[in-house]
Amino acid sequence: xxxxxxxxxxxSSKHEPFMEIxxxxxxxxxxxxxxxxxxxxxxxxxxxxxxGRPATDWDITTSASPEEIRSLFHDIRNFTIKHNTVTLxxxxxxxxxxxxxxxxGTIPALEEDLKHRDFTINSMAYDIDNDVVLDPNKGxxxxxxxxxxxxxxxxxxxxxxxxxxxxAVRMALxxxxxxxxxxxxxIYSMSDRLASVALERVRDELIKILVSRKxxxxxxxxxxxxxxxxxxxxxxxGFMKKQNSHHRxxxxxxxxxxxxxxxxxxxxxxxxxxxxxxxxxVRQKIRGEFRFFRHAEESARLGREIMERLxxxxxxxxxxxxxxxxxxxxxxxxxxxGAVRRLxxxxxxxxxxxxxxxxKADLWAHAYEDxxxxxxxxxxxxxKEIKKESVIKDPGGLAVGGKDVMDILGIFPGPVVGKVLxxxxxxxxxxxxxxxxxALTNILKDLRRKGLAGAS
Numbered sequence: 001x002x003x004x005x006x007x008x009x010x011x012s013s014k015h016e017p018f019m020e021i022x023x024x025x026x027x028x029x030x031x032x033x034x035x036x037x038x039x040x041x042x043x044x045x046x047x048x049x050x051x052g053r054p055a056t057d058w059d060i061t062t063s064a065s066p067e068e069i070r071s072l073f074h075d076i077r078n079f080t081i082k083h084n085t086v087t088l089x090x091x092x093x094x095x096x097x098x099x100x101x102x103x104x105g106t107i108p109a110l111e112e113d114l115k116h117r118d119f120t121i122n123s124m125a126y127d128i129d130n131d132v133v134l135d136p137n138k139g140x141x142x143x144x145x146x147x148x149x150x151x152x153x154x155x156x157x158x159x160x161x162x163x164x165x166x167x168a169v170r171m172a173l174x175x176x177x178x179x180x181x182x183x184x185x186x187i188y189s190m191s192d193r194l195a196s197v198a199l200e201r202v203r204d205e206l207i208k209i210l211v212s213r214k215x216x217x218x219x220x221x222x223x224x225x226x227x228x229x230x231x232x233x234x235x236x237x238g239f240m241k242k243q244n245s246h247h248r249x250x251x252x253x254x255x256x257x258x259x260x261x262x263x264x265x266x267x268x269x270x271x272x273x274x275x276x277x278x279x280x281x282v283r284q285k286i287r288g289e290f291r292f293f294r295h296a297e298e299s300a301r302l303g304r305e306i307m308e309r310l311x312x313x314x315x316x317x318x319x320x321x322x323x324x325x326x327x328x329x330x331x332x333x334x335x336x337x338g339a340v341r342r343l344x345x346x347x348x349x350x351x352x353x354x355x356x357x358x359x360k361a362d363l364w365a366h367a368y369e370d371x372x373x374x375x376x377x378x379x380x381x382x383x384k385e386i387k388k389e390s391v392i393k394d395p396g397g398l399a400v401g402g403k404d405v406m407d408i409l410g411i412f413p414g415p416v417v418g419k420v421l422x423x424x425x426x427x428x429x430x431x432x433x434x435x436x437x438x439a440l441t442n443i444l445k446d447l448r449r450k451g452l453a454g455a456s
Contacts, residue, residue: 154186257365274303338430
């Protein structure tokens with residue numbers, strides 16, 4: 001087994017530890033060792049220290065069985081999803097404690113365990129007691145080469161867990177590494193194995209690809225390798241599909257450009273990925289020009305199907321589909337402040353800035369000078385000014401409530417109450433200064449005199 005002394009000065013007898021260990025991880029390792037079990041820090045944390053970046057992914061491998069781990073950490077909230085892995089939950093963070101593989105032969109359990117990890121750069125272990133990194137698969141060399149390489153035989157590693165097919169692409173993208181040729185060959189030939197992976201795990205890798213520095217590079221590998229068709233075939237429908245004179249790029253290429261130009265926020269990046277996803281299905285050629293009638297609404301509908309299939313949260317699905325549905329903002333300088341407030345209310349106060357950021361990327365990805373971009377920048381300026389005010393987002397922010405409506409209009413509970421509250425909301429949207437109890441009471445009295453409540 002290759003050992004790397006964990007010291008900053010290799011000739012010094014006194015040295016700083018190779019890595020600073022979080023208090024919880026140190027305590028967990030010591031608890032395992034005190035009970036006579038082997039325990040080492042493995043994977044991402046060791047890799048990240050060699051990469052010179054903060055370690056965030058702290059995992060432990062141990063000779064203890066899952067049952068022994070759960071018993072030993074009975075006082076820590078934990079759960080088990082993956083085979084032989086117990087996830088400890090502490091201060092909002094998840095830490096995986098995995099039982100070492102043991103071949104039952106002459107090979108030490110730790111070395112056998114590291115032989116079955118996904119990639120060489122993730123197959124190093126840190127021995128806290130001896131301050132030594134154990135690196136039997138030459139992960140450090142691949143870090144220096146900037147290479148993602150499967151441990152041992154790629155086909156065996158991907159067969160053990162096919163989600164590694166996606167993870168190879170994601171890790172190369174995150175680190176700016178290339179994928180070693182034998183590993184890449186295995187990805188190409190085994191891409192259909194991805195169909196056996198739980199969609200939640202696919203979703204998690206997709207999220208990490210989407211928020212990387214340049215997602216289009218990852219999608220290029222996913223498309224060419226045949227991985228993409230197994231979890232997002234709809235995206236391939238736009239490949240090589242031309243658009244119209246407003247676009248230099250095909251539908252697929254435009255989506256890729258939009259993602260790359262968007263901020264690395266998962267809601268924005270998902271919106272970018274799906275905002276034109278239905279364009280191939282609604283594309284029509286009229287008088288020599290392609291048209292895409294109702295593509296925003298259809299893309300929102302199809303985007304919802306895709307996100308539900310990939311088990312995204314209801315909150316994210318709502319945010320993304322709402323932004324897709326409303327993304328064709330045709331702002332004009334003569335819009336009233338009320339119209340801008342109405343747009344902000346429809347998109348949602350937390351998402352209006354996201355929408356503008358996304359729409360900028362969308363327009364930049366047209367690759368032509370677009371007067372709509374100037375209009376969008378003007379809208380952004382107005383939104384910033386209006387956000388200084390208190391924008392009412394729903395009837396709950398009104399100075400009067402349903403009881404006031406019923407008392408003043410002399411009506412019983414029912415749909416009319418909600419309709420009247422929405423009338424008041426529209427008035428306040430146009431004129432925020434009306435949101436006082438006296439002003440709204442006067443409006444309600446006026447409605448009563450005119451008999452508009454019943455007509456509503």
